[in-house]
Amino acid sequence: MKYCKDFIVVGKEMIRSDLFILKLQYQEEVLPEIKPGQFVEILIKDKKDVLLRRPISIHDVSKENNQISLVIQIVGKGTEELSKIEMGNSLNLIFPLGNGFSLIGNKVLLIGGGVGAAPLLYLARCLKEKGTAFNTLIGSRDTIQLFNKDKFSDLGPLHIATENGSCGFKGLVTEHPIMEEDFDAVYCCGPTIMMQKVASIMEKRNIPCFVSLEHKMACGFGVCLCCVVDTDTGNKRTCINGPVFLSSELKNF
Ligand SMILES: Cc1cc2nc3c(=O)[nH]c(=O)nc-3n(C[C@H](O)[C@H](O)[C@H](O)COP(=O)(O)OP(=O)(O)OC[C@H]3O[C@@H](n4cnc5c(N)ncnc54)[C@H](O)[C@@H]3O)c2cc1C
Numbered sequence: 001m002k003y004c005k006d007f008i009v010v011g012k013e014m015i016r017s018d019l020f021i022l023k024l025q026y027q028e029e030v031l032p033e034i035k036p037g038q039f040v041e042i043l044i045k046d047k048k049d050v051l052l053r054r055p056i057s058i059h060d061v062s063k064e065n066n067q068i069s070l071v072i073q074i075v076g077k078g079t080e081e082l083s084k085i086e087m088g089n090s091l092n093l094i095f096p097l098g099n100g101f102s103l104i105g106n107k108v109l110l111i112g113g114g115v116g117a118a119p120l121l122y123l124a125r126c127l128k129e130k131g132t133a134f135n136t137l138i139g140s141r142d143t144i145q146l147f148n149k150d151k152f153s154d155l156g157p158l159h160i161a162t163e164n165g166s167c168g169f170k171g172l173v174t175e176h177p178i179m180e181e182d183f184d185a186v187y188c189c190g191p192t193i194m195m196q197k198v199a200s201i202m203e204k205r206n207i208p209c210f211v212s213l214e215h216k217m218a219c220g221f222g223v224c225l226c227c228v229v230d231t232d233t234g235n236k237r238t239c240i241n242g243p244v245f246l247s248s249e250l251k252n253f
């Protein structure tokens, strides 16, 4: 079930000049069920040259407060416009969209790269609630991209890999020693090249690896066919059959 509703901005934190977090208050009684890995489509109001809604992953959900939060990187007109929103303003969202992560196994590894790690926080929260043992590995170029490491470490063991060695292990996530441990599943979000490398390592070890694709999207609910990916079982739409796919089912990944 999808909803199209207004949320009120009750929190806005600029992390850096091109990155911010929005906390959004749902106006109805109870937030619908949201799966980790699902996303919203945001309407950019009063901006004639930004016609399409913009897809953004759900970063966190607070059921107690009826709130969701989003981490947004400014890359163009839509996200620039969103960065200007003020506290108390409303945003219209279609949500929850996409399939989300399937929670399988007893011991899993979450791997995120930079801002792409956004959907993993709510995944970590859900795994903790379910009692699944998990480790989180966040890779980043430098410490500036590690804006949410305290939130992750509050939920479970956190490992960090920075390319310049300014925090945690020096190197890429794929070189981190935690990668050698055994896991029932791996959940990966971030730059495509990182997800491809992680998937290739895990596929060789027969560990199911779930990746969340950030394909370009228009409608976000299966109508325009602009987000098609090639899979073992034919073409699939990233917006409704994804954005989470088992890496082994994706062709040319
Ligand atoms: C399922 C999903 C979840 C996403 N989650 C987040 C999130 O949590 N936080 C976040 O900051 N961004 C996220 N994105 C990316 C975000 O949707 C785009 O950055 C945004 O739509 C760009 O809009 P714009 O108008 O600012 O930029 P535009 O003017 O539309 O484009 C600016 C630049 O960004 C590139 N771009 C546009 N859309 C995408 C896209 N979907 N993927 C990769 N590059 C793109 C364009 O090629 C162009 O180079 C997600 C995308 C998808 C599909």
Ligand code: FES
Residues within 6 Å of the ligand: 216, 217, 218, 219, 220, 221, 222, 223, 224, 225, 226, 227, 228, 237, 238, 239, 240
């Ligand atoms: S974005 Fe329109 S079909 Fe997927």
